[in-house]
Ligand SMILES: Nc1nc2c(ncn2[C@@H]2O[C@H](COP(=O)(O)OP(=O)(O)OP(=O)(O)O)[C@@H](O)[C@H]2O)c(=O)[nH]1
C-alpha cells in the first residue's frame with residue numbers, strides 16, 4: 001500500500017519514515033539556504049536550528065506482518081513552494097498519516113485540505129514537541145473538524161513503536177474502509 005506521510009514544515013515526516021523503515025530510507029533533504037529563510041516558515045516555530053528540509057520526498061518501506069501488508073511510505077514536502085509535486089506523490093496512494101502540532105493547527109488544515117481534495121482517507125497523529133500544549137482529544141477533533149471515524153493518535157516520530165502504532169491505526173482504518181466498500 002502506498003501511504004503518504006504528510007504535514008507542515010518540520011513536523012517530523014522525515015523522522016517518522018526513518019524511524020520505522022526496514023530499508024535504508026531515501027531522502028532528498030537539502031541544506032536550507034538563507035534565501036529560503038524568508039520564504040519558509042521555520043523561524044516562527046522555534047525550528048531555527050533545523051538545517052535541512054525535504055525538497056521532493058522521503059521514501060521508506062515497512063512490513064506489517066499481522067495485517068499482511070507492506071507499506072510504501074512517501075513523505076510529502078513541507079514547504080509551500082513544493083505543492084506542485086503533490087499530484088504526482090498522491091498518485092496511487094491509499095491513505096495518509098497527517099502529522100500535526102497543537103501549536104500550529106492552521107498549517108495542518110492546509111495539508112488536510114490537500115488530502116481531502118484527493119479523497120484520501122487519513123489518520124491524524126499529534127507529534128508532541130517540547131513547546132506544545134496538551135489538547136484533549138475531543139477538543140482537537142472539534143478544532144480539526146475530524147470525521148467521527150477518522151483515527152486520532154498521539155505519536156513521537158522519533159520513537160519506533162510510537163510511529164508504528166500510528167501507522168497500524170491508519171492501516172486498520174484503511175482495511176475497515178475497504179471492507180465497508182466491498183460489503
Ligand atoms: N519532540 C519531538 N521532536 C520531533 C518529533 N518528530 C521530529 N522531531 C524533531 O523535529 C525536527 C524536524 O523533523 P523532520 O523529520 O526533519 O521534519 P520534516 O517534517 O521532515 O520537515 P520538512 O521536510 O522540512 O518539511 C527534527 O529535529 C526532529 O528530531 C516528535 O515527534 N517529537
Ligand SMILES: [Mg+2]
Nearest residue numbers: 013014053054
Ligand atoms: Mg523532511
